[in-house]
Amino acid sequence: VIFTELRFVLFFVVAFSVHWLLRGASARKRWLLVASYCFYGAWDWRFLFLMAGSTVLDYLCGLWLGSTDDPRWRRLALSVSLVGNLGSLALFKYYDFFVESAAALVRSIGFEASPHTLGLVLPAGISFYTFQTLSYTIDVYRRQLAVTRDFVDFAFFVSFFPQLVAGPIVRASDFLPQLERTSTWRDPAYRALLFLFLAGFVKKAVIADNLAPFVDTAFEAPSEHAGGTLWLGMLACYVQVYCDFSGYSDMAIATAGMLGYSLCLNFDFPIFARSITAFWGRWHVSLGTWFRDYLYIPLGGSRKGERRTRINLLAVFLLCGLWHGAEWTFIAFGGYVGVLLILERMGTWRTWMERSPLGLLYNWVAIGVAMVFFRSSDLASALVYLGGLTQTQLSSPADPLLWPTALTLAAFLFGHFVCYRRVLFAFVERLPGWSKDLLLGAAFALALPFAAHDYAPFIYFQF
Amino acid sequence: LRPVASVLRFVGAFAVSAAVIGGNLPWPRDAALGARLAHFAEDPQGYDAVFLGASGVYRGFDPAVVDAELARLGLPLRTYVLAAPGMQSFEVDNVLRAALAAGGGRLRYVFVEPSPWLGSTELENTNSYRFMFWHTPRATAAVVRTVLASDAPLLAKLQLVWTHVRVACRRAAGFGSAGEFGRAWFGFEPLPTELQDSVATGGFLSLDDEPDPVMAERHATFLAEHAPDFPGLVAALERANLRPVDANALDTNAFLPHDDQVRAIEAAGAVPVHIVPPYTTRNRAFEALVKAGRIDTLIEFTDPARWPQIYATERRHDRQHLTEEGARLLSLAFAREFARRVKAGEIAEVSRP
Numbered sequence: 165v166i167f168t169e170l171r172f173v174l175f176f177v178v179a180f181s182v183h184w185l186l187r188g189a190s191a192r193k194r195w196l197l198v199a200s201y202c203f204y205g206a207w208d209w210r211f212l213f214l215m216a217g218s219t220v221l222d223y224l225c226g227l228w229l230g231s232t233d234d235p236r237w238r239r240l241a242l243s244v245s246l247v248g249n250l251g252s253l254a255l256f257k258y259y260d261f262f263v264e265s266a267a268a269l270v271r272s273i274g275f276e277a278s279p280h281t282l283g284l285v286l287p288a289g290i291s292f293y294t295f296q297t298l299s300y301t302i303d304v305y306r307r308q309l310a311v312t313r314d315f316v317d318f319a320f321f322v323s324f325f326p327q328l329v330a331g332p333i334v335r336a337s338d339f340l341p342q343l344e345r346t347s348t349w350r351d352p353a354y355r356a357l358l359f360l361f362l363a364g365f366v367k368k369a370v371i372a373d374n375l376a377p378f379v380d381t382a383f384e385a386p387s388e389h390a391g392g393t394l395w396l397g398m399l400a401c402y403v404q405v406y407c408d409f410s411g412y413s414d415m416a417i418a419t420a421g422m423l424g425y426s427l428c429l430n431f432d433f434p435i436f437a438r439s440i441t442a443f444w445g446r447w448h449v450s451l452g453t454w455f456r457d458y459l460y461i462p463l464g465g466s467r468k469g470e471r472r473t474r475i476n477l478l479a480v481f482l483l484c485g486l487w488h489g490a491e492w493t494f495i496a497f498g499g500y501v502g503v504l505l506i507l508e509r510m511g512t513w514r515t516w517m518e519r520s521p522l523g524l525l526y527n528w529v530a531i532g533v534a535m536v537f538f539r540s541s542d543l544a545s546a547l548v549y550l551g552g553l554t555q556t557q558l559s560s561p562a563d564p565l566l567w568p569t570a571l572t573l574a575a576f577l578f579g580h581f582v583c584y585r586r587v588l589f590a591f592v593e594r595l596p597g598w599s600k601d602l603l604l605g606a607a608f609a610l611a612l613p614f615a616a617h618d619y620a621p622f623i624y625f626q627f
Numbered sequence: 628l629r630p631v632a633s634v635l636r637f638v639g640a641f642a643v644s645a646a647v648i649g650g651n652l653p654w655p656r657d658a659a660l661g662a663r664l665a666h667f668a669e670d671p672q673g674y675d676a677v678f679l680g681a682s683g684v685y686r687g688f689d690p691a692v693v694d695a696e697l698a699r700l701g702l703p704l705r706t707y708v709l710a711a712p713g714m715q716s717f718e719v720d721n722v723l724r725a726a727l728a729a730g731g732g733r734l735r736y737v738f739v740e741p742s743p744w745l746g747s748t749e750l751e752n753t754n755s756y757r758f759m760f761w762h763t764p765r766a767t768a769a770v771v772r773t774v775l776a777s778d779a780p781l782l783a784k785l786q787l788v789w790t791h792v793r794v795a796c797r798r799a800a801g802f803g804s805a806g807e808f809g810r811a812w813f814g815f816e817p818l819p820t821e822l823q824d825s826v827a828t829g830g831f832l833s834l835d836d837e838p839d840p841v842m843a844e845r846h847a848t849f850l851a852e853h854a855p856d857f858p859g860l861v862a863a864l865e866r867a868n869l870r871p872v873d874a875n876a877l878d879t880n881a882f883l884p885h886d887d888q889v890r891a892i893e894a895a896g897a898v899p900v901h902i903v904p905p906y907t908t909r910n911r912a913f914e915a916l917v918k919a920g921r922i923d924t925l926i927e928f929t930d931p932a933r934w935p936q937i938y939a940t941e942r943r944h945d946r947q948h949l950t951e952e953g954a955r956l957l958s959l960a961f962a963r964e965f966a967r968r969v970k971a972g973e974i975a976e977v978s979r980p
């Protein structure tokens with residue numbers, strides 16, 4: 165079930181209505197837990213057991229941590245959680261990759277190798293809910309969070325459907341306290357949330373899905389296209405990935421909000437950042453802060469000297485790249501971003517860039533190159549693509565039409581800039597409520613014709 | 628009451644805006660269908676007959692040849708082709724009703740290719756604009772009724788019904804139609820010259836003149852790979868035609884929409900004539916429909932023994948379609964057979980002032 169589908173609208177209307185018709189927080193949580201499992205089961209019911217297993221494991225590890233003050237037992241409880249969660253992630257997501265890579269290495273030095281791969285289907289959202297549940301056990305271990313003894317609460321936190329398959333990666337410390345308070349159907353700011361949902365829908369169905377065919381063509385055979393097409397393809401890919409993922413996050417935050425729960429901000433207009441450091445603070449914030457709090461800082465962060473800081477940064481971003489997928493292209497993506505961040509720590513040029521409009525251009529090109537690694541099928545294709553960017557020819561007869569893509573990009577940038585600078589927001593804010601209702605209804609209807617015909621799954625579902 | 632009023636305003640504004648968009652969707656551009664319907668409706672002389680069906684009809688019947696031959700035989704008609712590649716039963720019905728409405732009561736004959744009236748979507752691109760376009764409330768109700776009446780397992784039927792209902796909802800709101808509006812209103816991506824020309828020349832475009840390079844490739848593949856086996860295929864068809872019609876071939880689920888279509892044609896004062904282009908397989912259900920009295924006139928060209936000239940390998944563009952010369956011969960054969968049946972009283976002669 166995808167947020168932009170009619171099926172989701174019907175599902176949500178039922179989930180929303182029953183949720184607010186039920187009396188009492190406990191009944192509502194149980195209902196949303198059932199609805200979330202149905203939502204996930206519609207994708208592939210077999211993986212419900214995996215999610216349930218992960219939930220039970222971390223719930224029990226939490227209880228174990230809460231029942232003892234002995235550091236050895238506490239370390240063991242945390243280790244069980246880490247091994248269990250990261251083990252299932254490694255099995256489903258990385259096993260084949262590492263086995264094949266090891267076999268390739270063995271072959272490269274002249275030995276025979278016939279690896280046994282599993283060919284497992286990647287369960288939707290496994291990277292997201294694994295990181296969520298880990299945040300719980302780690303926080304409990306660190307005594308930064310109280311143990312949850314209510315299993316329904318914990319299961320609901322893990323499976324809450326708006327953010328289940330593609331984030332934001334919700335921290336237990338942010339979400340579990342929300343389950344303690346009682347809210348009423350009057351609490352959510354529906355107009356603002358509907359506007360956020362609309363913004364997410366437009367990003368995903370109108371911008372990302374309409375850019376997808378051009379991006380697919382440019383990346384399918386980069387050697388066949390002229391430089392101008394490849395530059396446009398690179399920028400279109402950047403916007404496509406951004407709109408696809410941030411659109412999902414917007415819709416997730418909006419749907420959760422309408423059910424009375426707030427999720428953390430995941431994107432803060434990163435395409436208007438003027439350095440990679442600023443960009444990373446505004447792009448996939450929930451993942452960035454997760455790695456910061458649970459990996460970068462425990463490794464020593466920036467407290468152990470510049471050399472160690474650089475090593476930490478590189479290690480974190482290599483792992484961050486690997487989190488996205490079991491491919492060398494994702495590792496290259498992470499490593500490249502890590503190197504850029506290290507370079508930005510050298511000298512004062514980053515400060516100068518952040519004050520200059522040139523910073524925008526730098527950010528677009530630098531992240532555009534990162535997206536080439538992100539989007540290419542393998543490293544060789546990525547290098548061919550990057551090589552093609554040096555061509556001076558604008559387009560070739562074999563290229564697809566450039567202007568519809570350029571027009572879509574220009575329209576998106578204009579609209580996004582209007583939202584970024586909050587142009588007209590104050591005016592709309594002063595409008596009477598009835599006119600806002602009418603405007604919202606008409607805006608939804610006007611957005612639908614601009615949506616792409618084909619439903620495309622969210623890019624981040626595969627992670 | 629304030630929240631209820633707020634919801635009503637939101638839903639009302641959405642419904643009105645969506646209805647305005649969905650109610651003004653331009654006809655699909657595929658095979659210049661929209662342009663041909665517009666021409667058909669606006670032609671000052673009007674047309675007496677219309678051809679409807681899939682690619683076999685679109686590529687097989689040339690109104691210029693049909694009209695000239697009918698005039699020579701003393702039965703002058705102005706015919707027009709509103710068929711399109713891949714056009715199946717419910718889409719044909721949708722175009723037919725638009726043609727009946729646009730014909731202004733002048734239509735005398737409707738030459739329609741019968742089809743099995745299946746609600747199946749296996750061979751369809753359910754996300755295409757054309758598939759969405761024919762999902763009007765009337766057509767959707769008809770296809771849903773047909774699906775529910777079929778013998779398929781309940782779950783399969785429900786899935787199929789959901790697909791049609793989903794597409795109908797998309798149509799009602801004009802989902803993904805901005806590009807079509809842009810092309811219709813602002814002339815983005817104009818039609819190829821050959822297609823534009825075909826609009827004013829009876830709506831027929833032979834495969835020899837088709838600008839899509841895929842068609843030329845298909846012909847080359849036919850000549851290289853399938854042409855040697857084609858006579859064998861024709862011989863198999865001849866043998867199959869010798870078998871008696873099986874009454875069980877009749878799909879009773881098809882009765883409702885079929886009868887409804889026939890009634891609509893007759894209510895407009897026209898005569899339905901069912902035509903089957905010269906394919907390489909024969910659907911015996913259509914003959915069963917004749918026996919059951921649900922089709923009055925069926926002109927089957929899937930008979931190589933009777934029409935060997937249109938089964939000659941050199942007149943084939945591919946196994947199912949004709950070259951320009953093949954289309955000329957089929958059009959002549961059709962005109963002669965139609966005139967013969969009218970003169971024999973098998974088809975009612977309709978006169979218009």
